[in-house]
Amino acid sequence: MLDDRILLWRLKRGSPRALRRLYGKVEADLLTLATNLLGRSDRAEDVLQDVFIRFIESIETFELTGSLKGYLAKCVANRSRDLMRRDRSRPTGPLELAERLAAQQPGPLQRAMASEQRQRLSEALGRLPYEQQEAVLLHLQTGLKFREIAEVQDISLKTAESRYRYGIDKLRSMLNGQADK
């Protein structure tokens, strides 16, 4: 938190170094969140850029109440939801993400298995109701607490917890159902 407060203080005083540091600190997590929510890396890039530019434009009056990453993750979720509503079309799984991840594995066998697992998981995530998918990704990938997820989705704490739990249960059901095929 001290780190975030000082980063913000520096940003408000026009430090390019602070901007680079903040961007480098959160880029991967925010891009992951946006890619998984939208299922498209090109859209994820747009969201990342929009969120950062809006944040920069409001920097003078911005007051930090939690972590910067948490705040920006909420912005990514909100922006992604707006795009999804506007498009009214939900892509299936982020296949390119699974392909990209496969290259990081150590051996051919492990790589093939891991890639297949991730691909299935990505596709299953894409078939969840959007609110459940968002709850799962915000909690697991950006570390947001259920209270924060409730704020993002404008719902009660219990509903946020339920959406997460239903999402995980459905994923487990979908993936275990495929295991016997």
Add this chain to the structure above:
Amino acid sequence: MEPIENIEAIIRKKLHAKADVTLHDRVLARVRRAYQHEEHTTSALCEPAVRRSIMKSPITKLAVAAAIIAAVVLGLFEFIGGDGGSGVVWAEVAERLEASEAVIYRVTLSHSTLGDNAPDYSMSYLSATRSRQDAYKGAEVTQSIYCDFENETVAWVGHEMKRYSQQAMDEQTRREQHGAWSNPTKWVQEFLSRDYTELGQKTIDDELCDGIEITDPTFVTATFAVETLVARVWVSVETGYPVLLEGDMSGGGIRISGTLDQFQWDAELDESLFEPEIPEGYEET
């Protein structure tokens, strides 16, 4: 197909996207352009001031110079181990300094306008509400300055001239002195907006230290227009506390350079240390 046992762990750890270099550069460039178009608050550096009303003597000019140097170097603390990852974690240094209730340190200073009047060194004692600075020539104390921020008073005792002064701090002095002396974190934050150069490591008094340097003359506002500035800070890798602070600035024919060292962080200081000691027979200025 194999079942996926630990779904949460896989989502948490494995479903990550990584921006390639092109994407990273492209988005960051657009964000930076937007950032450059924004207006930002400028850094308002304080001028450590002991006001004219009590600063007519060369000795008190020296105190101002010492305060300027202290301000420059104290403010640099927070840079340690910052973005560059020098090995000393700046956030931990900041927390450590914030937790330090009192500090003692030596100031060694040269000032181009003081000449032989300059003392050999000064010892500074600083608590949350008070400060004291004793200037030495050899083993003799030549002058002392006492600041009481709670009662808003400043006292000066000149032993060579056998004179003293005691008076209220004006508002500007109170604000500047309080910011400069009682809360290094304020200084730290003021300086965080500037870029610095990492100097690497060197051994100082048998301690391995990380060093950084800043040379931007606008870094500090002094009682004269600063044209050149070099300020360095060295922090012990082992303890995370500053060990040596160096500063050199010049402008308008004036040059001030000095060091702060022999630090005793988180020192226990008796309150009586800050009570002005005025020997009998001294005349009030």
